[in-house]
Amino acid sequence: MGARDVGLPATVPSAGELPAEVTIWEVGARDGLQNEQSVVPLEVKLEFLGRLADAGLTVLEATSFVHPKWVPQLADAEALLAKLDRRDGARYPVLVPNERGLDRALAAGVGEIAVFGSATQTFAERNLNSGLTEQFALFEPVVGRARAEGLPVRAYLSMCFGDPWEGPVPAAQVVDAGRRLLDLGCFQLSLGDTIGVATAGQVERLIAAFADAGVPASALAVHFHDTYGQALANTLTALRCGVSTVDSSAGGLGGCPYAESATGNLATEDLVWALDGLGVRTGVDLDALVATSAWMAGCLGRPSPSRVVRALAG
Template sequence: MTDLPMVVPAEGLPARVRIHEVGARDGLQNEKTVVPTEVKAEFVHRLAAAGLTTVEATSFVHPKWVPQLADAEALFPMLGDLDGVALPVLVPNERGLDRALALGATRIAVFASATESFAKANLNRTVDESLAMFEPVVARAKADGAHVRGYLSMCFGDPWEGAVPVAQVVRVAKALMELGCDELSLGDTIGVATPAHVGALLTGLNDRSIATDAIGVHFHDTYGQALANTFAALQHGVSTVDASAGGLGGCPYAKSATGNLATEDLVWMLQGLGVDTGVDLGQLTATSVWMAEQLGRPSPSRTVRALSHQES
């Protein structure tokens, strides 16, 4: 039975990819079901045990906005100190930063928008006003010794504005780096990007001296493009890829499936390409099958479905 791909290394790809696992935060935040805190803690522990070295744990956003993650204060201390595993948390503003730092978080993330429409819808601010809001957050986090990731959403298309010009994304990306972000995550929030568009944005960032090492990619599979786009990003030297275990956050039966790239589908490709991830695909798949049971619905990851069905 074939349950791992044949390894055929590709020339010119990174030897190792760091997967930034977002299932426990971006995934669960977009699921209807509110998961008990102990289940979340077990989820994070199982993801780490499967070999993921960066597991975004939760968000210190106001519970009114994201009730699914209202238990951040209770959850974070339950995670403990996982040896060699980074546990970043999202913070929307200084108040969120205070809560995260008080609990000992050493990696934080802010969430910016490349478009005015989404900045307005999500943050009720212009892009520049939101950057001004993030300035003290990033500065204080850095002063505290924390590592800061800047999420940049709507990097390719926007539901109100359509296609987003590369120059516009580069401008906001550059501003986030100048605020002090250690890395960026380029989000295709509505999943419309195609491979050469990805290449054009990465080239645009390089042209403004943003090192590829500081760039992660965050694709959504809304139109089925996430893995092809990831392959294109790898060909441009990107070695940090966001993904969500089991494809959490993208219910295949929901009308507005946001469709995070499933970590398992990514790992299958990277294993085949001979790119090291440190992840045990079987253990990760078992974790996603378990999590799907908690949520009461099958995983949208094709790899999870294929591997779990093999056994039944």
């Protein structure tokens, strides 16, 4: 049974405040799998990426060049990229934590990278072995060298709404960290709700704070985790505020190895179902995507967290 067979909501004209089209930054193969306790075979990862591309996703974050000691799941980054069947029109960015990671990424022939910073002191210490202010000295040579090589650089900013050690994070602190990443030369800043505590009001206020600081919504993306079931509502709020790039993970896979309270990402299927009903274009074949996530759930040996996958795949 497919999406069209179960009463997919009739498409309505997109409300004026919604974008006509949304770019989905698919993180399932990286953020989705990085917290899996059992190592997923390389061939499964390759098939996962191929299926996602065939479903119409055009931005597929393939892997990370973090040290294998810290994220053993992604220790096969070079092998994956060497065997990856890149689809025409698709982008395959990779995450790099430092200059050593950049060296590996350049040697692997990547065309686009992302760096990841923190909006809080404690998470910067735990995740980057650095401080809130000191972290930018780590990113500057990475971004500079990558851009000199012609690679676009995206920035992730973690703990933008709440931190498990520090509590609510002041918007001004998030804006300051985000602007510093953009000022280094990153083309986009992805605002991460790493532990899934954000509410729609917080999202609206943070995007407004960036606008007041001279950072338009067009330079932002959003990355919500679904701990409190708010990821989709928060995403729709961000879209109405002018954001048009959304990070999501096929099947709702994911977490964060450095924040135990972080649960799965916004499921790509749940996002596409909602956007289809609003008449917002994504270019994604929902039935093909659901089949892909159901297949991956079988590979992992547990049901998909995505409600849309569970509803349509039965």
